[in-house]
Amino acid sequence: MxxxxxxxxxxxxxxxxxxxxxxxxxxxxxxxxxxxxxxxxxxxxxxxxxxxxxxxxxxxxxxxxxxxxxxxxxxxxxxxxxxxxxxxxxxxxxxxxxxxxxxxxxxxxxxxxxxxxxxxxxxxxxxxxxxxxxxxxxxxxxxxxxxxxxxxxxxxxxxxxxxxxxxxxxxxxxxxxxxxxxxxxxxxxxxxxxxxxxxxxxxxxxxxxxxxxxxxxxxxxxxxxxxxxxxxxxxxxERLRVEDIMTQAPLVADMVAPLAEAGIALGAEKVVRPRDSAWTAFLKLGRTRGGRVAVVDGQALVGVVTQRDLQAALATNGAGPTDLARRAA
Known part of the structure; x- marks a missing residue:
């Protein structure tokens, strides 16, 4: 492209x-x-x-x-x-x-x-x-x-x-x-x-x-x-929030990433908020090559949303898993 x-x-x-x-x-x-x-x-x-x-x-x-x-x-x-x-x-x-x-x-x-x-x-x-x-x-x-x-x-x-x-x-x-x-x-x-x-x-x-x-x-x-x-x-x-489907940030590092750092590393198109709709994460995931988008709350990185998270949400809500990132792109 x-x-x-x-x-x-x-x-x-x-x-x-x-x-x-x-x-x-x-x-x-x-x-x-x-x-x-x-x-x-x-x-x-x-x-x-x-x-x-x-x-x-x-x-x-x-x-x-x-x-x-x-x-x-x-x-x-x-x-x-x-x-x-x-x-x-x-x-x-x-x-x-x-x-x-x-x-x-x-x-x-x-x-x-x-x-x-x-x-x-x-x-x-x-x-x-x-x-x-x-x-x-x-x-x-x-x-x-x-x-x-x-x-x-x-x-x-x-x-x-x-x-x-x-x-x-x-x-x-x-x-x-x-x-x-x-x-x-x-x-x-x-x-x-x-x-x-x-x-x-x-x-x-x-x-x-x-x-x-x-x-x-x-x-x-x-x-x-x-x-x-x-x-x-x-x-x-659209009935779900990002916080309902995200994978929480791993605790092994016991740290949070400042929003400014997340923005520099990921870019705005790879960041969502916990209260955003899951559809927003779906759209951004479709434009992301890394296969995940970061979830940022205030100044902290609190989790990620991956294709697997979206597939699980759809399976639970009756849509069935599909290749979401490909369809969103």
Whole structure:
């Protein structure tokens, strides 16, 4: 994972898989789209235009995700970061929106941003007297941003449309957990449709397009399942305090560590308070490579929380043990 920069304190990262999809998009544009719309050009120019269009595509994806993140901050929802990966991008929200209205606003702003980018590119394409290459790139960005916006409105969690559906169900029922369960099931249904369409395309000879649809479907299926499982975990851990699940500091040293020292050694992201919710420890553990977070009370180190502590708490509360750190990350 490579951190590029920060926006309002939000880290923007690129996953290693992003370089694969960037190369594939560039290759697809250089070998297919641009030779069709710009005939009799050099191979180098096709690759240059393909790389430029791919950069602008992922800039559009970044703006889509940034709009989610900024809307979340405006609704007092902490944001862990924005990551560009092989399937596009994701904004990591470290808490659920406080109300159905907040969920709706955070979800809908992404597709609206994609549609706005498409509209801007369309206006530039129609109003400016640029080169043929300029209009080819602008036309591509119009189409691709419309596709991104429409696809994200499909009502399957965790797509934006699924989050909009969850907000509506949450408002109607008053229960976030129930709304998440229904929206996640819709997400699984959407994923299965994509997998079936991908398999059909493979059978009809479109190997690359078909395999890609299958992979996207599998990704959404896993994301929908994980979203529901994390919601179940969250519902249980929010009822517990860190002091209820922590392993107390060993007495063999017969000493306490000052908070300043703990902060220097561990960093704020590796420290929780005894009265914090166990869910807070869950989130911080997911971002900690050491496999534990320190519990600090006042000026004293009083214990630690490990993955085993969280697994034991979930087993006791009916969720069952799972690889918590992996799901939190």
């Amino acid at each position: 490579i951190e590029l920069f920060r926006v309002r304190g939000i880290p923007v990262r690129i996953d290693a898989g992003w370089f694969v999809i960037f190369g594939l998009v560039t290759w697809s544009l250089a070998s297919g789209y641009f030779p069709n719309v710009l005939p009799a050009r050099s191979t180098a120019s096709y690759w240059l235009h393909g790389a430029l269009a791919a950069v602008l595509l992922f800039a559009s994806v970044f703006l889509h995700e940034l709009s989610h993140a900024l809307a979340a901050l405006d609704q007092d929802v902490p944001v862990g970061g924005i990551t560009l990966h092989v399937f596009g991008g994701v904004s990591q929200l470290d808490a659920e929106p406080p109300t159905p209205r907040a969920e709706m606003l955070i979800a809908i702003v992404g597709p609206l941003t994609s549609f706005a980018i498409a509209g801007l590119c369309l206006a530039l394409d129609r109003l400016l007297d640029g080169s043929a290459a300029f209009h080819a790139v602008a036309s591509y960005l119009v189409v691709i941003n419309l596709m991104v916006g429409v696809f994200n409105l499909v009502p399957g969690f965790p797509l934006d449309g699924g989050r909009i559906l969850r907000a509506a169900l949450w408002w109607w029922s008053g229960h976030l957990e129930h709304a998440t369960r229904v929206a996640s099931r819709c997400g699984t249904g959407v994923a299965l449709v994509l997998i079936a369409l991908g398999a059909l395309r493979v059978l009809t000879g479109d190997l690359v397009g078909g395999v890609w649809l299958v992979l996207v479907g599998l990704f959404l299926q896993q994301a929908a399942r994980s979203s529901w499982e994390v919601m179940r975990v969250r519902a249980r851990l």
